[in-house]
Amino acid sequence: MEYLEINEARRLTAQGEYRDAFKSYLTAIEKHPTVKIYKEYEFRVVLAKLMEALFKMPRHSFEMMYCVRYALRAFPDNIVLMTDIGDIFYSYGMHAEDLIHYEKALNLDSSLVNVEIKMNESKKMIFDRGLFRLYNDKTRNAAYGSAMYMEIKPQYDRILDMDGGIGLSALIARGCKAQSTVSFNSSPALTQLVQSIVLERQDDSITLVDHPIRDFIPSGIIARDARALPHKGEYYVAGAECKRIANKYRLHETVKKILNIPNSKVLCMLPEQKTFYKEDLNMYDDIKIMTDEHLVFDINFDRYDHVVAKNRKSYYDINLIAKEDGEIDVTVGWFKLYLTKYIELTNDPRTATVPCESRTKGWSQAVFPDFVPTKVNINQSTPIKFVLKEGKIAFQTEFSKQRISISPIRFLNDTVFMNAIIRCVPAACAYLQQIVDITDTDIIDFSPFPMFGLQMMLRGARSLLCHAWSLEDQNFIQSVFKANDVPLDKITVLCGDCWQQEFYKDQVYHVIFSTELLVRGDIDAHMWQTIQNLRISRLAPGGLLLPTGITVILQLATSDWLDINNKLLDDNIGFKMASHVNKYRKTQALELDLSVIKYEELSNPVLLSDYCNSNRSHIVSVTPLNDAECSAILCWYKLKLFEHDAEISTKREGCFIDTFAHLLNPPVPIFKGDDLNLIVVTESNGCSKCYLHNNFQMEYLEINEARRLTAQGEYRDAFKSYLTAIEKHPTVKIYKEYEFRVVLAKLMEALFKMPRHSFEMMYCVRYALRAFPDNIVLMTDIGDIFYSYGMHAEDLIHYEKALNLDSSLVNVEIKMNESKKMIFDRGLFRLYNDKTRNAAYGSAMYMEIKPQYDRILDMDGGIGLSALIARGCKAQSTLLVRGDIDAHMWQTIQNLRISRLAPGGLLLPTGITVTLQLATSDWLDINNKLLDDNIGFKMASHVNKYRPTQALELDLSVIKYEELSNPVLLSDYCNLNRSHIVSVTPLKDAECSAILALPYKGEYYVAGAKSKRFANKYRLHETVKKILKIPNSKVHCILPEQKTFYKEDLNMYDDIKIMTDEQLVFDINFDRYDDVVAKNRKSYYDINLIAKEDGEIDVIVGWFKLYLTKYIELTNDPRTATVPCESRTNG
Structure with missing residues (x-):
């Protein structure tokens, strides 16, 4: 039966009294636990509305936090709420928190493909992929170790590790017996990582600082005789010939002729905040260095003026001298570091000219694509210009050029695919003429560049709808169609990905062409969903959907290159750090070019899935070719543009789509001739994953029976069959959870329509949770509510609790940072970083304060700087008053109101005021700070860093203290201002001579x-x-x-x-x-x-x-x- 509290909650909800309705739901759940099984949706709706209402009210973040905390108590381990929280974290970029949350979700349900994708993106944001390769390079590590061993004076030098990374340099410095080591990191996640490594080694001699370096280090922290390591650096460039690299970043001459723009210079846009592309030149066998190297600039890190000069804008005119006849396609750059007078490091790609002990593979080389291909003869000079601005070197061009995204350049330069598109156009026209005249056809081409649409428009098609990722791409598309005399009023270019289905209105299209694949190798989920919607609602009867087939191919493999670039190996670094660092390794590697990457094939290629007809989950059987440890599942695509056309594989040189790999952690031992089963899971947005499962059995009888019952609408019996299958075969729930959840949802829907079946629904939920314990959905929903309404102070406490449970909650960390921003005004950083202001206040207080006599009242104390200066001026005592409410204190009050207020007690927020009285008390001193005289040792300076600035839970009726003023109204607790002035009249001039107003x-x-x-x-x-x-x-x-x-x-x-x-x-x-x-x-x-x-x-x-x-x-x-x-x- 319905409970009185539920009816009361519904009445209050209808009246808009969401706070009281929320309390009524909590009371109902506490009295009748079964209520939450079938009233969860109502509860979440009320919670959402309450959060919205509180959000519009000032200074109610702590009450929102209270609501969320008690909601989670009412629905512990609910997977919906946890997933929503994770989504909120991800959308705001709180990556460190996301990781914990998503890892816990994936441990409970490994089929959460979208969660894994977000987790990988979060790991990428926290831990740059290049750091794995950098720290796995033995040459680089040995060189730095040797240089530090030579440079550091034991028990004398103090080490400042700038941008300490994973802490390797700090650990080496401690091994060299440096007197002290301070490691700076701009990333809180990296600081936490280094801290865990240091704690495991039980080394408390390394000081970790989590702060942006440029904003923290004051003048004077670096000694006059300090040495930098490396001491010196040099940067070189040379001209090179490599068609494969040039075709990645510049439109090919053949393609420009096809597009009828032969004289245009079309280059790719540079990466965000970058001036060049990074490439491993040694991986390309067709590269040839055509000129002598040329020193662009050098820098002496020991000279401050030299470093500052490199941050100014500088120009360099360089002449490259050809070593032989040929063509220069690109300009490449590399560096040389002088760690000491005897130890050098370089990433020079010319392996024959560099000693093995100096050549590092930890860094890539730079490729400057803005170079016009030039024919050269031996000893011919080619002038080029570089500009150095804010420490970044860039190629300077003087010719007129057009920049577009890298996707259309890669797409158009794929001659194999372009020829296939051009060849399929006549067949498509022949097919369409059977149902409509070509002049009446409407085309959609959502490829990176609408080559198919261009060819159809040249044959007389009526209209074309295409897509561009940027305004530059849009302008390029329009310029090409204009050059081919195609009227622009027949062309519609959608820019970005923010258009709605209403845009199409009642228009139907005869051809939809789209690969739905990104250049980096994965699926464009938004485009995939768009194409599916268009196929259902906008494709004319008998219309074409091209390509007609896209399949995914897999192959088991092992690769040292993939290992080095995606995980840390302790053998390469010389310390036990891999277990800490590898928690940031991704489960999927993108942007792989298998034509240059070295790997060992462990199986024949096998069809993974038909991309156009993928199932939610299925099994693929693979037979290994050798006994080995499989560390990766390589994947690529095969595209069939038109019926009866040959398939085009993306695993080839020059393809516009890279391959990708699912990384296995740890590697799985496989044996020749065994039948291995790969579990493939596909989300509704087209994204998929696969993983190896040894001893995996085929479908069970109970599963087949459950599917049959589901098809017949017998959801109650189907639910029981799934429970039986899970009980007999626990591995079933790993890859059949989605089917189980669908059946449970349908069963709950059916039961909801039947009267008085709440207890049977409760039974279903209870047994479902037994089958899938610790499901994370409900906690995610609550997280989404917090994120969407910005309950900042409560967010901090809630997100810290979530991160303790699941450290993969990246979006949670992003939201936590946003909450901190709202609580702590960013302007305070600037204020307290101003040396003039700090020096002026310090000097003024030094002049005004009488040592050991004045007591200081610091109004709106901020971070306590004035109070600290006052203590440095030897003021007798300092009272710091804040005008805003401390988040922890407000939460404490809310907890006391809920859990400590006696039944029938009164709490009147509108009548609470804060009263101030100056006092001195030996009891307070003894209970809140350490006095050396009382202990007999010099320990106070160390212990008192933990002394509180505020004492709570004081009973002034029993504590002895001396009053120094009459009680004075400090503030109205419910209507606090940021800052205000309070007038106090001392009772004893000798004891409290002045409360300074500074400035006066x-x-x-x-x-x-x-x-x-x-x-x-x-x-x-x-x-x-x-x-x-x-x-x-x-x-x-x-x-x-x-x-x-x-x-x-x-x-x-x-x-x-x-x-x-x-x-x-x-x-x-x-x-x-x-x-x-x-x-x-x-x-x-x-x-x-x-x-x-x-x-x-x-x-x-x-x-x-x-x-x-x-x-x-x-x-x-x-x-x-x-x-x-x-x-x-x-x-």
């Missing part, structure tokens, strides 16, 4: 300024208003929430000009309480700005001046020429 005075100035860039940011331009035909309108931007002005760094803009003299708006004396109170009232100021010269005033700018003491001032006046350097702050 402030002034605010304004002036008129001219800056078109500012005006155009915040006000509609006159030209635009004329275009919009509203010339007399005044259109301004909306001000930020709860702000009356915008904040800008005026000194960063070179076009700003102060047009008037400054005018004082108001001043405030912080030492006078009445003056401070007056400034909180509404006041009006009439000001006349006096122009200094002829011109135009676009905006009004304002700044302040603070008088910390009579001699120390601080100002953010933008007029840098008129303000002394020591008074100007950039905080």
Whole structure:
């Protein structure tokens, strides 16, 4: 029967009282545990609405956290909620948390293909794939080890490891007996990784710092006689001939002729924030270095001025001298590092000219594709230009060029596939003429470049719908069609992937052409779903879907190259670190070119799946050719464009689609002649995975019976058959979970329609959870709610708990970081990083504070810097007051309200105020800090770093203390402001002589300024208003929430000009309480700005001046020429 609490919860939900409805659901679940089995959906709906309502209310993040925590208590180990949380983490990039969460999900259900894909992406974001290769290079590790052994003076040198990576350099330094080692890492995940490695080695001598290097290291931390390792570096370039590399990044001449753009120079876009592509030149057997190498620049890391100079913009004119007759296709670059005078490292690709002990394979070489292919004769000079900007070297070109994405270039340069497309066009036209005239055909071509669509338009097709990933690709497509005299009004180019199905309206198409495969080798899930929808709803009767067949081929293999690039080997590094680092190894490797990668085949190629007719899960049988350990399952595609055409394999040289591999961890022993079974799982979006399962049995009788019952609609009996199969054969649930869940969902739907069957539903759920314990779905749903509503303070506590359970929750970590951003204003970093401001405050406090006499009240203490400075000035005591609510304290109050408030007790949030009283207490000192005099040893400096800044749970009726002031209202607890001033009157002058107001005075100035860039940011331009035909309108931007002005760094803009003299708006004396109170009232100021010269005033700018003491001032006046350097702050 329905419980009273459920009815009450429904009534409250209908009235919009979601907080009380949520409590009623919790009460019902606590009294009647079976309720949550069949009322879970209602509970989640109410929770979602409550989160939405709380989200719109200020300062209610802790109550949201409370809701989530108790929701998880009500539905422990629910897999839906955990999956939603994981999705939230992934969408916001909280990668470290995602990993823990997704690994736990995959341990429970290995068929979660999309979860595994996201997990791999998260690992890639946390741990760069290049680090595996770098740290697996024995030459590089040995060179650095030898250099550090030679350079480090035992028990004398202090080591600063910049960007410490996995901590190898720090461990080597400790092995060289350095006096101390500090390792910096910009990644919190890497810092945590190094910490786990150090803790396992029980070495507490390495200090780990998790902070961006450029924002942390102050001047003076590096000694005058410090040495850098490496000491020196050199960068070289040379011209090379390699058609395979050139065709990856530049449109081939033959293709340009086919497209009728023979004189165009079409190059690929460079990677984001990169100036070149990385390639392993030694893997290409057709590469030839055509010129002598040329030194572009060198850098001495021991000289600070030399390093700074390389961060400025520099130009280099270079002449490459040909060594023989031939052609230069690309320019390649490499470096040489001088670790010491005797130890060198280089990634020079010319293996014959470099000693083996100096050649490292840990780094790739640079390829600059912006080079026009040039025929050269021996000793001929070829001039090229490079530019070095912000430490990045780039090739400088002077010719006119067009850049497009790498996908259309790779696609068009695949001559085998292009010829196949051109050959299939006549057959397609012959087929279409049987059902429609060619001039009436409408085509969809979602290939990287619509080559099929172009050929059809040239034959008279009516319209073409195609797709481009970027605006550059869109412009290129339109330019090609224009060059072929195809009217652009017949062409529609969809840009990006943000279009809706409504775009197609009632249009039907006669041909849909799309490979749905990405260049890197995996499936474009969005495109796959789009094509499936179009096939069902937009393909004309008898229309063509091309290619007609795409199949996936697999082959068992082992490869040292794959191992080195995807996992860390302890033998290569000399330390036991692999178990920690390899948790970031991916389960799938993409962008593989099997024509250059060395691997050993362990089986014949086998059909994995028919991509166009894939099942949810199936089994593939493979016979090994040799006894070995299988570490990878190589996969590639075969495409059949048209019926009766030959299949085109992607496992070939020059193919536009790379191959990929499923990596096995650990490697699986296989034996010649055995029948191995591969489990293949495919998601609804086309993504799939396969894994090796030894001793796997074929379908069981119970499964077949369950399928038969399901087809007949007998879901109750089918459910029982699945339970029987799982009980008899536990491995069934690994690859049949999806089928089981489908049957359970249908059974629950059927039971829901029947009256009074809630207990049978409860029975079904209970036995389902017994079959699949610790399912993660419900926790993921709750995570999605948290992420979508931004409950930041609660997010932190909840995500930490989730990460303790599942460290793969990458998206959880992303959301946690967003929550921290909302809680801790980013502007505080800039404020406290301003040396001028810190120095001024320090000097002012040093001048004002009387040592061992003054007690300091630090209002809005921030991170406690002022309090620390006060203690450094030997103030007698320091009281730090924060104007905002501490997240942990608020959560504590909420817990006390729920779990410690007596029945019938009252909690009146609107009437709670915080009262302040200055005091001194020996009891508080003894219970909150260590005194050396009491213990007899010098230990206080170490122990007191753990002393709290706030004492809780105090009973002032029993604690002895001396009152130094009367009680004063500090704040209204429910209506706290960020910062405010409290006036306190001491009772004893001798005991509490002063509570300083620092700064003691402030002034605010304004002036008129001219800056078109500012005006155009915040006000509609006159030209635009004329275009919009509203010339007399005044259109301004909306001000930020709860702000009356915008904040800008005026000194960063070179076009700003102060047009008037400054005018004082108001001043405030912080030492006078009445003056401070007056400034909180509404006041009006009439000001006349006096122009200094002829011109135009676009905006009004304002700044302040603070008088910390009579001699120390601080100002953010933008007029840098008129303000002394020591008074100007950039905080």
